[in-house]
Amino acid sequence: MSRPLLRVRGLSKTFPGVRALQDVSLTVSSGEVVALLGHNGSGKSTLVKILAGVYDADEGAEIQVPAPESSGRGLHFIHQDLGLIASLTAVENIDLAKHLKNRALRPFRTRQERSHAKDLLARFGTDLDVTVPVSGLSPTERTLVAIARALGDWQSTHNVLILDEPTAALNADGVGSLFTAVRRLAADGTGVLFISHRLEEVVELADRVVVLRDGRVAAERLRGDFDRASLTELIAGGHLESHRTVSGRDFGPIRLRVEEVTGPELAGVSFTARAGEVVGISGLLGSGAETLTGAVFGSSARTSGRVLVDGTAIPPENPGAAVKTGVVLAPADRRRLGAFVTMTARENITLPLLSPLRRASGRLDFRAEKREARQWMDDVDVRPRGSIEKPFGLFSGGNQQKIVLGKWLRTRPKVLLLEEPTQGVDVGALAGIYQLIETAAADGAAVVVASSDTEELCRLCDRVLVLGQGRITAALSGRGLTEAELVRATLGGAEAAHPSFAHGGSR
Numbered sequence: 001m002s003r004p005l006l007r008v009r010g011l012s013k014t015f016p017g018v019r020a021l022q023d024v025s026l027t028v029s030s031g032e033v034v035a036l037l038g039h040n041g042s043g044k045s046t047l048v049k050i051l052a053g054v055y056d057a058d059e060g061a062e063i064q065v066p067a068p069e070s071s072g073r074g075l076h077f078i079h080q081d082l083g084l085i086a087s088l089t090a091v092e093n094i095d096l097a098k099h100l101k102n103r104a105l106r107p108f109r110t111r112q113e114r115s116h117a118k119d120l121l122a123r124f125g126t127d128l129d130v131t132v133p134v135s136g137l138s139p140t141e142r143t144l145v146a147i148a149r150a151l152g153d154w155q156s157t158h159n160v161l162i163l164d165e166p167t168a169a170l171n172a173d174g175v176g177s178l179f180t181a182v183r184r185l186a187a188d189g190t191g192v193l194f195i196s197h198r199l200e201e202v203v204e205l206a207d208r209v210v211v212l213r214d215g216r217v218a219a220e221r222l223r224g225d226f227d228r229a230s231l232t233e234l235i236a237g238g239h240l241e242s243h244r245t246v247s248g249r250d251f252g253p254i255r256l257r258v259e260e261v262t263g264p265e266l267a268g269v270s271f272t273a274r275a276g277e278v279v280g281i282s283g284l285l286g287s288g289a290e291t292l293t294g295a296v297f298g299s300s301a302r303t304s305g306r307v308l309v310d311g312t313a314i315p316p317e318n319p320g321a322a323v324k325t326g327v328v329l330a331p332a333d334r335r336r337l338g339a340f341v342t343m344t345a346r347e348n349i350t351l352p353l354l355s356p357l358r359r360a361s362g363r364l365d366f367r368a369e370k371r372e373a374r375q376w377m378d379d380v381d382v383r384p385r386g387s388i389e390k391p392f393g394l395f396s397g398g399n400q401q402k403i404v405l406g407k408w409l410r411t412r413p414k415v416l417l418l419e420e421p422t423q424g425v426d427v428g429a430l431a432g433i434y435q436l437i438e439t440a441a442a443d444g445a446a447v448v449v450a451s452s453d454t455e456e457l458c459r460l461c462d463r464v465l466v467l468g469q470g471r472i473t474a475a476l477s478g479r480g481l482t483e484a485e486l487v488r489a490t491l492g493g494a495e496a497a498h499p500s501f502a503h504g505g506s507r
């Protein structure tokens with residue numbers, strides 16, 4: 001029989017005004033992959049942070065962790081916010097623990113460490129620059145650095161690996177590599193605790209699932225005793241209607257015209273999006289799919305080409321001008337670029353558009369502001385309900401994502417640019433968020449969605465553009481837009497580049 005490596009009994013955690021965890025018990029045994037599931041704000045990351053020593057549990061909890069090895073740790077983490085030090089390079093982040101222990105931070109950039117870091121990252125198909133501060137890397141690249149750090153340097157396999165939504169920013173390729181690595185570790189006796197909102201991954205990987213609801217264990221199931229539908233029900237606490245698929249809506253005139261845009265990873269991309277149309281962007285790491293929306297909006301570099309909104313050109317690298325023209329971007333990197341972390345949810349939501357909330361005197365109508373913030377937070381299903389005065393940074397990951405979305409949807413933009421719009425969003429809130437995005441389109445916005453989630457692109461988009469080597473390599477729409485086709489086109493996207501696919505697709 002496999003032996004328990006991690007054992008938690010009677011774990012509770014109270015934050016001011018919130019009982020994040022109540023009497024939670026959980027065991028992870030050697031060789032076992034346990035998925036920890038639950039709606040946004042159900043307490044998953046709080047549990048992980050208690051195990052990591054970031055928070056203390058309330059009195060009375062019993063926590064038994066694998067004994068630290070003589071020269072290693074018993075628990076290895078990939079945190080939801082990754083826990084990297086932004087100003088350090090990938091090499092430094094990967095070797096941080098070792099160096100802190102040796103108290104020798106100086107001779108960091110030795111050739112050996114650099115090639116070690118490169119080797120670890122190569123397993124995930126990336127050759128990112130390991131010598132630049134990780135703050136300059138994309139969210140996907142930073143995830144890979146955090147994974148490489150957690151998976152590197154194991155002294156013994158009788159440890160527990162804890163992954164808090166490691167796949168939120170990964171495409172199918174990265175997920176595949178990660179799962180292969182996780183399975184190998186589990187086969188060697190490692191215990192794995194895995195958090196994800198992508199239920200197909202859970203079904204694929206987990207031996208057992210533990211579902212939290214409002215901080216308590218609501219259900220526990222063994223492999224064979226759960227499938228995607230039953231997990232959805234357990235997490236959302238009720239049956240969910242399946243989503244419609246887009247079928248030949250009428251679009252309005254062209255709202256967004258992108259002409260031969262170049263920039264980081266972009267070798268000349270042209271496409272249009274009409275009022276009412278939802279256009280998806282797909283592509284592997286380095287294909288340009290991650291940088292295109294930023295280049296269009298102006299939050300990242302655009303070295304040449306034009307972006308026109310209703311015929312008016314918007315200048316490069318000038319997000320302020322873009323917003324004035326009616327273009328908004330909800331970025332993948334929500335904590336850094338999407339919100340003001342120390343401001344309240346209410347302030348974050350109302351700040352981009354205050355004019356409708358002003359009285360004739362010019363003063364802000366505080367009651368109207370509160371009402372509107374509360375309405376939008378309910379619309380995007382932020383939990384806990386009504387927590388409009390809570391600082392943004394104290395919301396759970398998925399709830400932060402919902403607030404950022406609500407804030408930009410509220411401005412009723414002409415062009416809505418979304419990166420990973422539902423990263424970390426629980427299955428119960430998903431359909432509602434898709435509905436809001438569709439409503440924005442139906443109200444006349446041109447919507448562009450960059451996502452690593454092929455299922456999401458198929459559900460949400462009228463047309464999906466696939467990028468490879470900085471160019472559009474395929475455009476899928478109508479019946480040609482299926483997950484299988486999209487995965488195939490995305491994996492094949494690195495090979496060919498036919499910019500002529502860009503306009504109109506098969507429509």
Ligand SMILES: Nc1ncnc2c1ncn2[C@@H]1O[C@H](COP(=O)(O)OP(=O)(O)OP(=O)(O)O)[C@@H](O)[C@H]1O
Pocket residue numbers: 015016018019020038039040041042043044045046047080383384394395396397398399424426
């Ligand atoms: N430092 C904190 N101060 C106050 N409240 C907090 C703090 N950290 C977390 N919370 C609250 O505790 C609850 C649980 O949050 P947690 O981050 O554990 O959720 P989660 O299950 O990881 O959700 P998600 O799926 O969105 O990541 C939430 O209501 C959150 O707002």
Ligand SMILES: [Mg+2]
Pocket residue numbers: 044045046080164396397398
């Ligand atoms: Mg979390």
